[in-house]
Amino acid sequence: MTWPAPGICYGGDYNPEQWPRDVWDEDVRLMREAGVSIVTLGVFAWGTVEVADGVRDWSWLDDAIDLLHAHGIAVDLATPTAAPPSWLLTAHPDITPVLADGYREPPGGRNAWCPAHPVYRRYALRHVEELARRYGAHPAVRLWHVGNELGGGNVRCYCDRSAAAFRAWLADRHGSLDAVNEAWGTAQWGHRFSAWEQIDPPRGRHGAPNPSLYLDFERYSSDALLTQYLAEKEVIARHSAAPVTTNFMVGAGAHIVDYASWAPHTAVVATDHYTLVDDECREQDLALAGDRTRGMSPGRAPWLLMEHSTGAPSWQQRNRAKDPGEIARNALGHVARGADGVLFFQWRASRAGAEQFHSAMLPHGGTRTRVWREVVALGADLRRIAEVAGTRVEPARVAVVVDDAAGWALQHGLMPHRGLSYGRELRAWHRALWDRQVLCDVVPVTAALDGYDLVIVPTLLVVDDDAAARLAGVPERGGTLVVTYLSGICDADGQVIPGGFPGRFRDVLGVWTDEFYPLQPGERVALDDGSTVADWTERVVLDGAQAVVRYTSSSLAGAPAVTERPVGTGAAWYVSAALELDSLGRVVDRLLAETGVPRTVEAPAGVEAVRRVGPGGSYLFLLNHTDAEHAVTGSGAADLAGTDLLTGAAVAGRMLVPPGAARVVREHRTHP
Numbered sequence: 001m002t003w004p005a006p007g008i009c010y011g012g013d014y015n016p017e018q019w020p021r022d023v024w025d026e027d028v029r030l031m032r033e034a035g036v037s038i039v040t041l042g043v044f045a046w047g048t049v050e051v052a053d054g055v056r057d058w059s060w061l062d063d064a065i066d067l068l069h070a071h072g073i074a075v076d077l078a079t080p081t082a083a084p085p086s087w088l089l090t091a092h093p094d095i096t097p098v099l100a101d102g103y104r105e106p107p108g109g110r111n112a113w114c115p116a117h118p119v120y121r122r123y124a125l126r127h128v129e130e131l132a133r134r135y136g137a138h139p140a141v142r143l144w145h146v147g148n149e150l151g152g153g154n155v156r157c158y159c160d161r162s163a164a165a166f167r168a169w170l171a172d173r174h175g176s177l178d179a180v181n182e183a184w185g186t187a188q189w190g191h192r193f194s195a196w197e198q199i200d201p202p203r204g205r206h207g208a209p210n211p212s213l214y215l216d217f218e219r220y221s222s223d224a225l226l227t228q229y230l231a232e233k234e235v236i237a238r239h240s241a242a243p244v245t246t247n248f249m250v251g252a253g254a255h256i257v258d259y260a261s262w263a264p265h266t267a268v269v270a271t272d273h274y275t276l277v278d279d280e281c282r283e284q285d286l287a288l289a290g291d292r293t294r295g296m297s298p299g300r301a302p303w304l305l306m307e308h309s310t311g312a313p314s315w316q317q318r319n320r321a322k323d324p325g326e327i328a329r330n331a332l333g334h335v336a337r338g339a340d341g342v343l344f345f346q347w348r349a350s351r352a353g354a355e356q357f358h359s360a361m362l363p364h365g366g367t368r369t370r371v372w373r374e375v376v377a378l379g380a381d382l383r384r385i386a387e388v389a390g391t392r393v394e395p396a397r398v399a400v401v402v403d404d405a406a407g408w409a410l411q412h413g414l415m416p417h418r419g420l421s422y423g424r425e426l427r428a429w430h431r432a433l434w435d436r437q438v439l440c441d442v443v444p445v446t447a448a449l450d451g452y453d454l455v456i457v458p459t460l461l462v463v464d465d466d467a468a469a470r471l472a473g474v475p476e477r478g479g480t481l482v483v484t485y486l487s488g489i490c491d492a493d494g495q496v497i498p499g500g501f502p503g504r505f506r507d508v509l510g511v512w513t514d515e516f517y518p519l520q521p522g523e524r525v526a527l528d529d530g531s532t533v534a535d536w537t538e539r540v541v542l543d544g545a546q547a548v549v550r551y552t553s554s555s556l557a558g559a560p561a562v563t564e565r566p567v568g569t570g571a572a573w574y575v576s577a578a579l580e581l582d583s584l585g586r587v588v589d590r591l592l593a594e595t596g597v598p599r600t601v602e603a604p605a606g607v608e609a610v611r612r613v614g615p616g617g618s619y620l621f622l623l624n625h626t627d628a629e630h631a632v633t634g635s636g637a638a639d640l641a642g643t644d645l646l647t648g649a650a651v652a653g654r655m656l657v658p659p660g661a662a663r664v665v666r667e668h669r670t671h672p
């Protein structure tokens, strides 16, 4: 697709409707000063345009788009369907969603609509049609932004309309009621259904809904929101040739919707990312989100960071400002991992409304603030590295496999251990690689795995035949497969695969688990590598594999904890325990040594290094997240050589990166 603005896009959400007209002139002047090249316009502007049913006041939006265009700023035009107007919600109060406990959301928020509601759909598409007709050919409109954080902002809807839509979805997926009964194992508790009307969403506060029903309801809910996205996209395409996307919320855990299945429907994968105050390694969470966003971008094509923050958001308990330099490090961290645009929420801090204390590119204190100075400096940095745009992150040799459905299944129902979040192992394995400057793609379970030397599969509870076969194929072709506990246990319907855990992966791993031993709070089991584990252990029986690490305490003493089965020139590893970072790091060191996967550079943990490559050059991003200066050298025999585009300094051999600093080195090396 044609990229919406030259170089690395820079900008944010722009809400001129919150300000008097004379402020807009200052806005565009300051946008130019900061190097803003694109803004997202109109995200929540349904009620300020369609002021009454069918009555539209386009004047302010006409004016804003023309003004931006006159100043050379591209528009990412949003369909404002995230927030229906008050008059519509008053006329049709049942548009808002009903929660699992029967509580209907009141108006006054946003993203509060039932995706199965025909009135909402009709009004939303009618407005999108008018919007696209009016601006579809406007030269400023370079990108369309459908709704806002579909799936992230929306809650699940359990109303009667959703129940009916769920039943239709089930008929489509399973073909017959008998097939549903079979897939869900409804013989248990005598829940057999004899008519479709007997099936409801998993409502209620307590109890234990059938896990297979729950899993299908999650899938239905993802598809229901995707249907809304696709309907809006189709309307837009009737009037505009500009590319269409929507802002995902890609993170480390199980998403609210299955974004990987949505990604092929976007012209460019776009996502929002906010760091969390209580995250003990915020930068790694950011890196993981980037690796996962790239992993779902078809062809690993450049993606767009649609939102992040210049400082404190307003939705956490204690909203933390970013440290000096952190704004640039965060933004460049996304670029390093494949973003060709970094945008913020939002351009100018709002005086009023729910988000009045949210940080912005232009804070309440105006241009004399530190944030403003750093925003202007970042804009200049992005211009200095403009030639990076269009290059790709170098091919990773390690893949970490993720699947939202596996996460939904893991986190729900009467599980052996209800305190395990899906993102936990994903974070831990990614962290060990991140600490070592080893690049990985975080890929959906549907991805081709051929190019990877090392494939890591954390807690993939649910797995279908196709994915199981592709994963088993990794060691057979000489690669190394690593599978953690609670993987391969259930089929795609959520039914346990008989014969012992880890079901689908037993044969390839050469082990089977006799019994799970989830640990109690405070309980720890020792390993023969000198570490201890909390939360999860298993009694593993070798069946072709050999033990790499053994348990040395509890009733499991002497039993294998980590195993390896050589398969030709490849290997299949099983990790049965929730390893701590030190122990996991030792396993990773051994895996890297055995597979020959190199580090991007040699540097201490906390220094991030990623390379982007293209026909025009090779660019090494270095981000020092620590508060000490660190030396970075090439990996193996390769020396660092090139020019830092941010400072202009020549780089030869060894590079000193000051605390908190970022460097982007155009390297004197050609890349295959």
Ligand code: GLA
Binding pocket: 148, 149, 272, 274, 307, 309, 313, 314, 345, 355, 358
């Ligand atoms: C989300 C939304 C934005 C804004 C930010 C604040 O990402 O998409 O509209 O509310 O959160 O952090």
